[in-house]
Amino acid sequence: xxxxxxxxxxxxxxxxxxxxxxxxxxxxxxxxxxxxxxxxxxxxxxxxxxxxxxxxxxxxxxxxxxxxxxxxxxxxxxxxxxxxxxxxxxxxxxxxxxxxxxxxxxxxxxxxxx
Ligand code: DGP
Numbered sequence: 001x002x003x004x005x006x007x008x009x010x011x012x013x014x015x016x017x018x019x020x021x022x023x024x025x026x027x028x029x030x031x032x033x034x035x036x037x038x039x040x041x042x043x044x045x046x047x048x049x050x051x052x053x054x055x056x057x058x059x060x061x062x063x064x065x066x067x068x069x070x071x072x073x074x075x076x077x078x079x080x081x082x083x084x085x086x087x088x089x090x091x092x093x094x095x096x097x098x099x100x101x102x103x104x105x106x107x108x109x110x111x112x113x114x
Contacts, residue, residue: 004098006042024060025067036106037077041067048097050088064101077105
């Protein structure tokens, strides 16, 4: 299978505004932001959808959430608040099949989401 778009971003083959990196996770700004802050947190290991997760990925998924929370603290909006979202497959509108945690912040976010 060919490399996912996000794998190519992680490898710097496609430009992106990378704002967070650790051993397991890379965060970069969404190309089509839905809020003043919209960052995607992506595991370096490509996994297509949440349906492909196994027990062996439990720590990795936790690392995505920890990375988003660390970024929110670092950027100073953790107390004000933010939203994290994983979209899975068609009904949720998933368009890139390499799991990613959306972090949205910087405005009041409506609920329920559309
Ligand atoms: P999802 O719908 O959950 O699969 O979200 C995929 C997101 O990826 C979507 O909000 C737009 C973003 N995206 C798509 N292509 C690119 C790209 O080439 N660069 C960046 N930075 N973001 C992208």
